[in-house]
Amino acid sequence: MLTVLAPLHYGLASMEYDLGPEAAALRGRLRALVREHVPADYLGAFTADPADLAVAQDFCRLLADEGLLCMAWPEEFGGRGASLWEQTVVREEMWARHEPRGAQYMGVNWVGPTIMRHGTPEQRAQHLPPIARGEVIWCQGFSEPGAGSDLASLRTAARPDENGDGADDPPPRDPPPRDNGEASRGGGSTSRYGRAWRIHGQKIWTSYATMAQWCFLLARTSTSGRKQQGLTIFLVPMDAPGIEVRPIACMMGPHHLNEVFFDGVRVTERDVLGEVDGGWAVVQEVLAFERVGIARYARCERLLQEAPEALGDAWEELPAELRGRWARMLVHARRARLLAYRVVSRQGTGQVSPVDSAAYRIAVTRLDQESADVLMEIVTAAETAGDDGARFRRAVEDHARYAVASTVSSGSIEMQRILLSRALLAASGAPSSGQPRAAAPAKAGAAS
Amino acid sequence: MTTVTQGAVDGLAAGGGVLMELSDEAAEFGRTALRALEAAGGDELAQTAEREPARRAELVVPVLDELGAWDLDPRGSADELEAAAALCRAAGWWAVPYPVAERLCRPVGGGADALVVVAPAAPAAPVAGLDLRLAAVALDGRRYAATAREPDGPARKSAFVVSLDLAPLAGAIAGAPAGGDAGDEDGAGADGAGDVALGMVLGCWTLLGMLDRAMVLTRTYILEREQFGQPLARFQGVQFQLTDAEVERAGVAELAGYALWSVETGRPEAVDDALALRLAAVEAAETVFRVTHQLHGAMGFCDETTLSWLSRYSQPLRRLPLGRSATQDALASRLGRRGLAGIFGPNAVMGAG
Incomplete structure (x- = not known):
């Protein structure tokens, strides 16, 4: 006869898979906001009904008011430095409910943080507050018809604006444009904002381009050296002369896919994020986010x-x-x-x-x-x-x-x-734990 | 073993989050076990046991004795349960020809030396030729005394699996409810469910060790084996198969941690979690062994490669107590309409769960 088995009694666990009461409270708060402010049949901002976009815009402003939109941002930029786990909870709750932040998640998750790291004081002052208030939509100008996974092969070119006299430049803002002393690199003629370029080319698969106010654009400023060199990030207003957006009908519905054509769009050094010809490193950071x-x-x-x-x-x-x-x-x-x-x-x-x-x-x-x-x-x-x-x-x-x-x-x-x-x-071999884990880094791939 | 005192999340806003690693002591115990089993013969343990089945206990038990394996009380503390899991993973790495997990799960009280989880319709376990007193538990929580029949074939074909004769235990319940949170008056139902979860989870840790090893062996093989003037690892068709197998293995590793935590914290859905782990583990084993065999080519069938032994000795773990389809059926039946505990649904744990 077997002895009746003892009940299971355990000491404190070293493992823990429950994020705990703070996560539960955060989930509860987010779910209550969604219940109250997002229609039950909401399936995302990108439908044929403009009311769905309005829902997302209103919800973003609400989240901003509640301190929940940019909670992961550092305090100096209006966030509160929320932990990675808090961000995880927000990401789960929003995506589960068909992302009621609409396109804002891009601005919050990576456009804003990238501008924090690489932007000038003027760029930070211009772009971060509207993102933090949930008032602006960004699109990502990376992929091209000939450059998808092989992003570094992109051909959209920013060529020096040899004939530009600055007459098209918008009025000056404070603080004044930077002077980093690199005028000889990456070409570009001068304007009141430093060097100037004209952008020619085409982007594709660009989500939200029809509704975006800004484009986080990757363009080629130099053809010398490796293809990863000579790329520059430009922050381009979508209402700039020379930009045309053509929606692509697709099975996911409207707004998801677009083509964006650049026909002589004028940009200046004021619009460059980071270094001229140094865009690839910034892109790697974007992908890391x-x-x-x-x-x-x-x-x-x-x-x-x-x-x-x-x-x-x-x-x-x-x-x-x-x-x-x-x-x-x-x-x-x-x-x-x-x-x-x-x-x-x-x-x-x-x-x-x-x-x-x-x-x-x-x-x-x-x-x-x-x-x-x-x-x-x-x-x-x-x-x-x-x-x-x-x-x-x-x-x-x-x-x-x-x-x-x-x-x-x-x-x-x-x-x-x-x-x-x-x-x-x-990897140099299997660690003693027996898990075939590798520690060697590999280059990040390209995003579409 | 010392008792680990860290457990609670430090606080979400303070950066606290899930803790996915075994305790340091448990992980170190696993590494020690891996080395000790290697010193005792490593890959030759299975080969020797197959040649001389009568010796298989004496090949393995002294090492486990020296490790203090039988002093572990996986029912007694979280830390010791984690150490038991680490030991099972190490045993799987070497395809140790001995029911390590079953012995670690033995009932309290000394009435039996090992516990096996069985499907009563066809009870069986890899216990051929061992002088062990066996207890058995079915998925519904019923407990039995079990007696091993004589093997009906050589270990080379059976991997030491024999049929069992079951005798219901007096006092055992006639069907523990799903969740195992109720039982007869002496609480046997809850304990039976706990046995099911513990037995399945430790068995899956053993299988995980086998998957770890199969992947490492295959990585080494494709880096060394050349065809068309270059290592197999250079071919994208080979690389992509390896990655698909690794995703399966990595997923089982995470679910194994979760299910272990579920058992050690006494969660009511521990049997659900154990079945979920088992389903993923059996499914992963199909992919991992199919891929690793394919990438080894004909060498993978040969006794001179370790993969051949791992593959054969993984079979009992993949088939017993239930194979993939029956495990999936059992899980779906248990879940009914409530689903798995997670972050959504009627069974949700709001934190993460």
């Missing part, structure tokens, strides 16, 4: 968890095999969340490895697509119940349309595989 990127797993988990309620009694009528796949997707959602937490925890110690971040990106983008397949099958196999059920069905359909792009956008899954394999194979 996106190491974790969108918390795609959060929307997957929310939709998967809501499926049984949305189907009501019909849930039990689903094929057992489909409910099994649903359970499997929940496991994969948890897996992706934990892989994201691994990256965040290493960010906290400054030890992020491409092994961690690329593994997460591969797992989460595949989750996005596989969960979309399962959810679409669920809402097709049975009637959804009532208004909530109908809203759920539309949310699933939107998720499925959007998930198609997840392995392509912001660095394709192939680029992530290249980064991961490079890091795995470059």
Whole structure:
């Protein structure tokens, strides 16, 4: 006869996977704001209905008023230096609810922080307050028809404005333009704001370009040296003469994809972020801000968890095999969340490895697509119940349309595989813990 | 082992967050175990045991005795549970031909030497030829005394798996509820569920060690093996297969940590978490062994490569108590409509959970 087993009693754990009461409180606050200020059927800012964009703009201003929009920013720029984990909670809650910040997350997550690091006092004063107030939309001018994953091959050129006399320059602002003594580099004629260029070229896949006020533009200022050299970041107002935006009809809906044409757009040294010809290093930092990127797993988990309620009694009528796949997707959602937490925890110690971040990106983008397949099958196999059920069905359909792009956008899954394999194979050997972790760095890939 | 006192999150705003690492003591114990098992024969342990099945206990048990493995009380403290997990991972690395996880899970009280999680319809475990008193527990929390039958084939084919005869224990419940938070009057139901979670989680840590090793072996092989004048590792078709396998392995490592934490903190959904881990682990094992075999080419089938041994001895861990499909069914049945604990849904833990 066996002895009756003792109950499990444990001492304090060294591991902890619950973010605790502060996270719960933050989630609760964000969810209450969403419930009160975002319509239940909201599926993002980028629809044919301008009211959806207005929802996002209003919500951003609300978050700004509540001190929640730029909470991660340093105090000197109007934030409160929120921890990486607080940022994680915000990222999860916003993406799960179809990102009610609209396009603002780009300004908050990486445009603002990059300007903090590389901007002049004038650029900081001009750009950071509107981002912090949730009043401005930025778009990213990186990808081109001939330069996607191979971003450094871009051809949009900023050529010295030989004939410019500065007559087109806007009126001066204080403080005066900088003089960094590098007039001989990167070409450019002079104007009251230093050197001037004319930009010619085309960008593509530019989200939000139709509604953006500013473009974070990467253009070639020199053709000498390696292709990564001779690139410069320009902060360009989208209403500048010579810019034309053409929407691209796509399955994700309006506003997601656009072409942006630059036909002699005049920029000056005042519009340069960082160093002339030094844009590639800035781009690497931008990509570093996106190491974790969108918390795609959060929307997957929310939709998967809501499926049984949305189907009501019909849930039990689903094929057992489909409910099994649903359970499997929940496991994969948890897996992706934990892989994201691994990256965040290493960010906290400054030890992020491409092994961690690329593994997460591969797992989460595949989750996005596989969960979309399962959810679409669920809402097709049975009637959804009532208004909530109908809203759920539309949310699933939107998720499925959007998930198609997840392995392509912001660095394709192939680029992530290249980064991961490079890091795995470059490692000097397996550590004694037995985990085939690599420590060797690999160059970051390009974003679209 | 010392008791680790750090546990609570330091505070979200202060930078505190999830703690995903085993305690330092547990991790060091795992490294010590890895070295000790290597010194005792390493990869040759499985080969010798297969040649001389009667010796397999004497090949392994003295090392574990010296490590103090049986002094660990994985039911008694979080730190010792983590040390047990680290030991299982080390055992998996060397494909140790001995039921280490099962012995670490043994019931309290000395009534049995090992605990196995079984599917009552076809109970089996890799315990052939061992003089062990066995306890068994089914996924529903029912407990049994178990007796191993005689092996019906050589270890080379069976990987030491034998069928078990089960005898229900007096006092065992006739079906513990999902979640394991209730039971009969003496609390046996809750304990039974706890046994299920503990047994499955430590088994998955063993399988994780095998996946770790298979990946490292394959990395080394493709860096050394040349075709068309260059290492296999230069071919993108090879690289991408390696990355897909690594994503699977890395995911299991994270879920293994989570499920261990779930057991050590006595969470009511620990069995859900154990099944979730097991589903991911079995699925990952399919990918990892398919890829690592493919990248080893014909060498991977040969006894002179360690992968061949790892692959064969991973089979019991992947098939028992339930294979991939049955594990998925069992998880879906348990979850019903409530889903896994996470940040959303009726089973949500708002912090992160």
